[in-house]
Amino acid sequence: xxAHKYGDHVDTDVIIPARYLxxxxxxxxxxxxxxxxxKNFRSKVKEGxxxxxxxxxxxxxxxxxxxxxxxxxxxxxVIAKSFARIFYRNAINIGLAILECxxxxxxxxxxxxxxxxxxxxLITNETKNKTYKAEPFPEFIKKMxxxxxxxxxxxxxxx
Amino acid sequence: MxxxxxxxxxxxxxxxxxxxxxxxxxxxxxxxxxxDITAPVAINEFEAAGFDKIxxxxxxxxxxxxxxxxxxxxxxTQCKQCRTFAKRFNLKNFxxxxxxxxxHALLPEQGLVAPGEAIIGADxxxxxxxxxxxxSTGVGSTDLGAAMAVGYTWxxxxxAIKVNVTGKKKDxxxxxxxxxxxxxxxxxxxxxxxxxxFCGEGxxxxxxxxxxxxxxxxxxxxxxxxxxxVDDITREFLKGRVTREWTAYDPDPDAEYExxxxxxxxxxxxxxSWPHLPENAKPATEGKNIKIDQIVIGSCTNGRIExxxxxxxxxxxxxxxxxxxxxIIPATQSVYREAIKRGYVEIFLDAGCIVSTPTCGPCLxxxxxxxxxxxxxxxxxxxxxxxxxxxxxxxxYLASPAVAAASGxxxxxxxxxxxxxxx
Numbered sequence: 001x002x003a004h005k006y007g008d009h010v011d012t013d014v015i016i017p018a019r020y021l022x023x024x025x026x027x028x029x030x031x032x033x034x035x036x037x038x039k040n041f042r043s044k045v046k047e048g049x050x051x052x053x054x055x056x057x058x059x060x061x062x063x064x065x066x067x068x069x070x071x072x073x074x075x076x077x078v079i080a081k082s083f084a085r086i087f088y089r090n091a092i093n094i095g096l097a098i099l100e101c102x103x104x105x106x107x108x109x110x111x112x113x114x115x116x117x118x119x120x121x122l123i124t125n126e127t128k129n130k131t132y133k134a135e136p137f138p139e140f141i142k143k144m145x146x147x148x149x150x151x152x153x154x155x156x157x158x159x
Numbered sequence: 160m161x162x163x164x165x166x167x168x169x170x171x172x173x174x175x176x177x178x179x180x181x182x183x184x185x186x187x188x189x190x191x192x193x194x195d196i197t198a199p200v201a202i203n204e205f206e207a208a209g210f211d212k213i214x215x216x217x218x219x220x221x222x223x224x225x226x227x228x229x230x231x232x233x234x235x236t237q238c239k240q241c242r243t244f245a246k247r248f249n250l251k252n253f254x255x256x257x258x259x260x261x262x263h264a265l266l267p268e269q270g271l272v273a274p275g276e277a278i279i280g281a282d283x284x285x286x287x288x289x290x291x292x293x294x295s296t297g298v299g300s301t302d303l304g305a306a307m308a309v310g311y312t313w314x315x316x317x318x319a320i321k322v323n324v325t326g327k328k329k330d331x332x333x334x335x336x337x338x339x340x341x342x343x344x345x346x347x348x349x350x351x352x353x354x355x356x357f358c359g360e361g362x363x364x365x366x367x368x369x370x371x372x373x374x375x376x377x378x379x380x381x382x383x384x385x386x387x388x389v390d391d392i393t394r395e396f397l398k399g400r401v402t403r404e405w406t407a408y409d410p411d412p413d414a415e416y417e418x419x420x421x422x423x424x425x426x427x428x429x430x431x432s433w434p435h436l437p438e439n440a441k442p443a444t445e446g447k448n449i450k451i452d453q454i455v456i457g458s459c460t461n462g463r464i465e466x467x468x469x470x471x472x473x474x475x476x477x478x479x480x481x482x483x484x485x486x487i488i489p490a491t492q493s494v495y496r497e498a499i500k501r502g503y504v505e506i507f508l509d510a511g512c513i514v515s516t517p518t519c520g521p522c523l524x525x526x527x528x529x530x531x532x533x534x535x536x537x538x539x540x541x542x543x544x545x546x547x548x549x550x551x552x553x554x555x556y557l558a559s560p561a562v563a564a565a566s567g568x569x570x571x572x573x574x575x576x577x578x579x580x581x582x
Contacts, residue, residue, distance in 0.1 A: 009347055009436060013544040018523035021196045022226060022233035024203065036546040056348040056381060060542060061523070062283040064200055064299035085352050085383055086283055090299035150301050151208040 001048045001076060005110040008054035010037065012066040012087065015058065021065055029065050030072035047074040050116070052108045054080065058087025067091040077116055079123065079134070081105040092141055095149035099123070104132035118142060161411035163319040164386050165354040168294040168408050172277040180318035180415070188218070189293075190271060191306045192280030194262055194519075195223045197299070199237045201281055202244050204304035213248045214310030220252040220271065221245055222262040225519045230526040260491025260517045263287040263375060263459035268491055270400030274389050274407045279306055284459050284541065286377045289386035290370035291393055292407055296384045317383045319354040320345075321416040324361030326424035330582035331575045333469060334369030335461055335539065335559035338376040339430040341422060343440025351381035353417065356410060358388060361424050367396040368465035375460050376541050379437040429574050432557040434543050443562045446572020453484040453536040454567040455548075456560050457515075458522045461539035462490025464497050466560040471503040473564035473580050474510040480570030485512030486521060486528045512567075524548045530555075537566040 014037040016029055023029060034041035051070065057080035058066060067090045070078065077097040091098045097118060104123045108114060112127040121136035137145070147153040160177045162170065170178045172186035193201050198221050213219045221241050226234035238255070245253035254265060263284050266272050274292035279285065283297035298312070306312045322341065342349070355377045357370075365373070370387050377385025387393070389407035397405075431446055433439040456462075456470050467489060479485045487507050489495040495517065498504050504514050521528030522540040530536055530549030535556065538548065543555035556572060565575040576582075 011542075011544045013523070013542065013547050017546055018196075018525055019529075021523075021525075022231060022237060024200055024237075036551045056351060059347060059381065060283065060378075060544060062197065062281055062285075062297040062299055064197070064281075064301060067299075082348065082351060084348075084381060086297050086299060086378075089302065093299060093301040150305060151204045154305070155208050 001050050001114050002046065003050050003052045003108050003110065003112045003114050004041070004045065005108065006037065006051065006053040009056045009059055010053050011060035012058055012063050013060055015066040016063065016069040021063060026068050026072035029069035033069040033073045042073070045073050045075065048076045049074060050114055051075055051078045052105055053078065054105060055082050057083050059084035062086045064090045064094060067094050067096045071096040079104050079108070092144060093150040095145045095147070095152070097145050099134040101132055101134035104134065107132065161413040161415065163354060163356055163410045163414045163416070164292065164388065164408045165294050165319060165356065165384060166316055168275055168277055169314060169316055171275070178316045180316055182316045183313060184316060185311055185313050186277055187311050188279060188306055189276035190218050190220060190278040191303060192220045192222065192262060192266070192278065192282065192285060193303050194225050194282055195227060195234065195238050195241055196225045197281035197303065199240045200300035201304035201307065202240060204301050205307055208304070210308040213307050216249050217251045219248070219250055219307045220266070221250060222254045222265060223256060223259050224261050224517065225523070226525050227259065227518055228256050228516065258492065260494070261459045261462055261519055264462050264490035264494070267291060267371060268493060273397065273401045273403065273405040274393065275405050279303065279312055283378045284375050286382065286384045287371055287375040287459060289374035289377065289384050290367065291397065292387060292389045294384055294386065297378060317352055317354045318417045319356050320350055321419040322355055322357045322422050323419055324357060324359040324365070324422045324424065326361050328364050328424050329428055331429050331561045332427055333559045333561065334365060334372035336427055336430040337369065337424070338373045339432050339437065339440045339557060340427045341420070342376065342380045342437050345380055345420060347379060347436050347438045348381040350377065352383055355380065355382045355385040357385065358410065362387065362390065364424055366465065367392055368463050371463065372460055376437070379541060429559060429562050431562060431572055432543055434554040434556065435545050437543060437557060443558065443572060443574040449535065449556065449572045451483060451537050451566055451571060452534040453486065453528060453530065454563045455486045455488070455521050455528055455536060455538040455540060456563050457488025457490060458519065458540040459490065460541045461560050462488055462494065464494050466539065467494065467498045467503050470560040470564040471506045473561055473568070473575055474506050477510060477568045477578065479511040479567045483567050483570055485510065485567050486515065487512050488515045488520065489517060491517055521548055537563045537572060539563050
């Protein structure tokens, strides 16, 4: 999984600009994901790649369209030094894996090949031959992400 | 265990005697809010999960304010979806064009939020209601979808930062200058995951409009919520608006605060946040070389009657500079009506401005004032991120209504005293 690296305070307005919020179609949202900060994002991201960023990732507007657009772009996980709280909650609720790990966020470079073990929280940088440890999600959150989010999880639990 | 204001409200809604920072709780909600952008996603989630009931037809509030009056077919379709949902569940608080206003100006005005209540909204500026001592915070659409059905949600009890307000406001200084200054001081993640709890003898200097603006932008410091205690100013505001019973919560004297920020109003002058983060706060007087193309006065942050009053006092007998477009947006229908009655609308029109119906419109680059490449706007809104109001190479400077008006007259960022206004 290739890492795509960004800086601090990546806000939800650049993740998915408001001019596209009249749509709820995740493919359409994905086609504009990150375009105001990185015009090449869409063409360079391959299924399973990850985003690595600095402090306060996802700050600003509460739009759930932001994690939805990232997930629908094929991104399998976002690693950051810290997340804005609404984004954090939204990501879990819609089933986008996110990990807070300042060490990994600092050390991973753009283009590095990275592997993540979600059970242990171990992040392996295959390019630099290094590992970093993130706090793994508790079981119920892991289940929620595996099920595809909060609602899918509630539904799975009910049936 | 001593608790902060926020912790006390959360404990009461979780049915617990006490809570501590970091604790995960399930709390009952007094109100849930969605708008024409976030509610459609919530409704889809609600329906996909198979819910067929809402928890309370008075407590599920929908406000059509972002892309209204609808700017295109897609936004019209989203409003239609909300309208259908509102009809299906007979929502008592569905605000459509004609009754709607910008949600965070509308709800306090209509008495829908009261001290001690717990509120979530699928809009990040839901934290506004801390001004009246409510716990309120922004969530996403999935959280809203679930909460509309069940009337409760989970929270992690936040730690808190105490903001000790002292001193007196200088001339032309308003709540907007105070919050921009504070964000400049602590940074856009200075309160990440935390409550900002305001207290101190300086609070008596802050009007309810000031407090609503300050609490509104707690999220711009990363805060989960911003909250004020109840005093005579709050009681005066609530009179005639809130008729149900409410409970005020003060912090315990020995409540645990992670840190205390001293905010001396004597030190704060008119403040502007430069692009592209709200933390880039500087005195307005440093903006002489920043020529501008547009001003916007409105939004959930600064679209109340007090804001229009401050702008009208600057504009009276003055005109926009050549080449500057002035867009004034009263936040609600009653603010609009009052602005007409008091003659503000005439002052704005004489000054060369336009006055629009309530909408969030330009704040998020939706409509009614989108910026082209290279354009600059002084705006009373709350975010100046890259591309927030339009082209990624446009610039937004955040300011108070008085500074926005003065800047419109000067043609560059200006302090009101620089365009000859005397206090």
